[in-house]
Amino acid sequence: MKVKAQLLxxxxxxxxxxxxxxxxxxxxxxxxxxETIVVTGRRDGQTMDKLIGAVGQVNGADxxxxxxxxxSQATARLPGVWLSRGNGQELLAAVRSPVFTGAGSCGxxxxxxDGLPIRPTGMCNVNQLFEVNSExxxxxxxxxxxxxxxxxxxxxxxxxxxxxPQIDRNYLSLETASNDYNRIKLGWxxxxxxxxxxxxxxxxxxxxxxxxxxxxxxxxxxxxxEISSDTHFSAVNLNQETAGFIRGENAYRDPQVWxxxxxxxxxxxxxxxxxxxxxxxxxxxxxSNSSEWQITPYLRHSSMTFLQHYLxxxxxxxxxxxxxxxxxxxxxxxxADTSLWLGAxxxxxxxxxxxxxxxxxxxxxxxxxxxxxxxxxxxxxxxAAFANLESAVSSKLTAEAGVRIEYINYDYQNNMxxxxxxxxxxxxxxxxxxxxxxxPADRADSNDNYNFHLxxxxxxxxxxxAYSRVATAYRAPQINELYRLQREQQINPIKPVQLKSVEAxxxxxxxALSAELNVYRMNKQQVILKDSDxxxxxxxxxxxxxxxxxxxxxxxxxxxxxxxxxxxxHLYSNSSPLNGVSVxxxxxxxxxxxxxxxxxxxxxxxRITAELEWLYLGRYFLDAANNHQYPGHNVLxxxxxxxxxxxxxxxxxxxxxxxxxxxxxxxxxxxxRYFVGEGRGVLAEVKHYF
Numbered sequence: 001m002k003v004k005a006q007l008l009x010x011x012x013x014x015x016x017x018x019x020x021x022x023x024x025x026x027x028x029x030x031x032x033x034x035e036t037i038v039v040t041g042r043r044d045g046q047t048m049d050k051l052i053g054a055v056g057q058v059n060g061a062d063x064x065x066x067x068x069x070x071x072s073q074a075t076a077r078l079p080g081v082w083l084s085r086g087n088g089q090e091l092l093a094a095v096r097s098p099v100f101t102g103a104g105s106c107g108x109x110x111x112x113x114d115g116l117p118i119r120p121t122g123m124c125n126v127n128q129l130f131e132v133n134s135e136x137x138x139x140x141x142x143x144x145x146x147x148x149x150x151x152x153x154x155x156x157x158x159x160x161x162x163x164x165p166q167i168d169r170n171y172l173s174l175e176t177a178s179n180d181y182n183r184i185k186l187g188w189x190x191x192x193x194x195x196x197x198x199x200x201x202x203x204x205x206x207x208x209x210x211x212x213x214x215x216x217x218x219x220x221x222x223x224x225x226e227i228s229s230d231t232h233f234s235a236v237n238l239n240q241e242t243a244g245f246i247r248g249e250n251a252y253r254d255p256q257v258w259x260x261x262x263x264x265x266x267x268x269x270x271x272x273x274x275x276x277x278x279x280x281x282x283x284x285x286x287x288s289n290s291s292e293w294q295i296t297p298y299l300r301h302s303s304m305t306f307l308q309h310y311l312x313x314x315x316x317x318x319x320x321x322x323x324x325x326x327x328x329x330x331x332x333x334x335x336a337d338t339s340l341w342l343g344a345x346x347x348x349x350x351x352x353x354x355x356x357x358x359x360x361x362x363x364x365x366x367x368x369x370x371x372x373x374x375x376x377x378x379x380x381x382x383x384a385a386f387a388n389l390e391s392a393v394s395s396k397l398t399a400e401a402g403v404r405i406e407y408i409n410y411d412y413q414n415n416m417x418x419x420x421x422x423x424x425x426x427x428x429x430x431x432x433x434x435x436x437x438x439x440p441a442d443r444a445d446s447n448d449n450y451n452f453h454l455x456x457x458x459x460x461x462x463x464x465x466a467y468s469r470v471a472t473a474y475r476a477p478q479i480n481e482l483y484r485l486q487r488e489q490q491i492n493p494i495k496p497v498q499l500k501s502v503e504a505x506x507x508x509x510x511x512a513l514s515a516e517l518n519v520y521r522m523n524k525q526q527v528i529l530k531d532s533d534x535x536x537x538x539x540x541x542x543x544x545x546x547x548x549x550x551x552x553x554x555x556x557x558x559x560x561x562x563x564x565x566x567x568x569x570h571l572y573s574n575s576s577p578l579n580g581v582s583v584x585x586x587x588x589x590x591x592x593x594x595x596x597x598x599x600x601x602x603x604x605x606x607r608i609t610a611e612l613e614w615l616y617l618g619r620y621f622l623d624a625a626n627n628h629q630y631p632g633h634n635v636l637x638x639x640x641x642x643x644x645x646x647x648x649x650x651x652x653x654x655x656x657x658x659x660x661x662x663x664x665x666x667x668x669x670x671x672x673r674y675f676v677g678e679g680r681g682v683l684a685e686v687k688h689y690f
């Protein structure tokens with residue numbers, strides 16, 4: 001209760017973006033906060049104080065100070081956000097939600113770069129954030145709650161948006177850290193061209209758990225008299241030796257077990273690239289003759305091979321996608337106080353999935369037979385149109401309303417025998433001869449969806465404003481939910497997940513103090529869950545409510561403190577029995593009630609920065625029946641930076657107390673399972689500007 005009281009009393013946001021030409025002594029925290037630009041809501045800039053919604057932001061300067069080796073280290077200081085780290089670069093995400101698992105879990109939260117989703121609607125991946133160059137990003141923004149009408153399927157609980165690198169000084173950086181971790185980063189800008197690249201070699205702190213990773217962001221900018229373009233090519237390669245769960249109650253505390261890897265055979269190899277060009281035009285002014293537009297054509301490709309070491313038989317999965325599309329929007333100023341956005345998005349994707357099991361299990365379990373389980377392709381076509389209206393009703397009141405209509409069609413082709421037989425057509429050792437895997441015959445599936453939002457922002461006085469927002473969201477079923485089925489499961493009941501949300505917030509900016517408070521309530525219908533028979537069912541309902549807070553305070557010109565935190569309650573409200581037991585009213589597993597962070601920063605000049613960080617994660621249940629739980633943990637980190645004319649020196653120490661923690665815990669297959677958090681670690685960086 002003491003930790004909870006501390007968390008509730010003091011929480012909030014990392015210090016805002018500030019102008020590179022001004023020092024902390026020259027501007028107040030409030031001024032810097034008011035100048036913060038958020039791009040995630042509408043794919044273009046909005047000031048934080050006018051925002052109708054909740055966004056957490058980590059700016060580029062703070063990303064450089066942290067120098068995160070995993071994106072979870074950066075987002076841990078945002079309220080209501082938890083990227084639960086697996087091994088290497090793996091993760092599961094939570095934004096105003098529990099940590100989602102399963103085939104469609106990645107579809108609950110939209111992952112974007114510069115507002116462009118990095119995967120097609122039907123084929124996301126829970127680990128897909130490693131495909132973004134967050135290590136050199138200009139910033140990270142997390143929109144909490146349903147996305148605006150500028151986003152469609154997948155933006156239910158939020159949008160994680162990485163802002164692509166912006167290199168203002170050429171540099172070369174070398175880093176070395178505990179566990180034979182080494183990284184090189186390059187930033188280069190010459191006239192209209194820019195390169196941001198990095199490469200990592202990590203031996204891993206657990207046995208046989210290292211990875212090699214390379215990322216490249218190549219950008220070109222061109223400005224004409226009326227039209228400008230921003231072209232971005234992004235590529236990533238990952239070769240990872242994956243460490244599996246360790247098992248047994250409190251195994252993460254056992255010095256004989258916590259660094260072992262029970263699955264040295266596990267691996268993940270992945271590649272991805274994206275190419276996009278954003279063309280825009282802007283006529284100055286805000287009268288009825290003025291307008292702005294954006295058109296962004298894009299091309300994406302990704303492929304992945306990994307061992308499903310967490311399942312009996314350890315089948316190997318291969319998947320991939322090639323997709324292309326166009327995002328577009330047009331903003332028309334109807335008058336000095338009113339703006340109307342109209343837009344359309346088009347996307348095409350070709351996706352494929354294969355699963356092959358090389359291992360033979362005993363005859364009693366050969367429903368998981370040796371051989372090919374799945375081999376299918378899906379072509380999708382997606383069309384969407386949206387409209388968004390914003391009007392300054394008075395000098396204090398601004399109102400916004402928007403609606404989006406979206407259509408998606410899947411053309412599915414099965415490249416194997418349809419049904420539940422083995423790949424050669426023979427029967428399995430079960431009562432009816434069926435195997436575990438059901439492959440539907442060729443078919444087409446489509447659905448129409450819409451979402452809307454209504455919101456207002458009211459300026460109560462010069463330092464205090466309030467907003468409220470009502471919104472809906474949806475996500476189309478993922479192709480793995482529709483076509484990668486078990487036994488004689490039916491497809492028709494699987495429908496889009498629907499969400500309704502109500503939220504409100506207060507923002508206060510005055511001199512040295514910045515504060516924000518958000519409250520929300522969300523209800524979901526047609527939630528896709530696995531029932532007691534292992535079948536996917538689409539009749540679940542869940543409820544989500546919470547409070548989030550952010551606070552920044554300048555103690556004086558040199559010292560600042562900032563905190564962020566959340567209280568949340570994520571419950572099963574109506575669902576089919578799980579494992580034969582009703583869980584209605586139970587907490588959803590892996591959903592802590594409390595989480596938060598605090599940073600104490602000393603910055604006497606722009607050349608010297610020291611920051612002590614505290615991260616807190618509350619206890620959470622490990623199963624839907626709420627019979628097992630993880631107690632939570634506290635972690636301290638320290639970052640130091642000294643800047644010279646042509647050099648930067650940085651030192652970061654993580655988990656200062658060398659505590660034994662679990663980055664993720666669950667209870668499955670009759671035992672506790674843990675992804676163990678790293679012990680004390682040190683990272684040193686030398687950066688040279690040229």
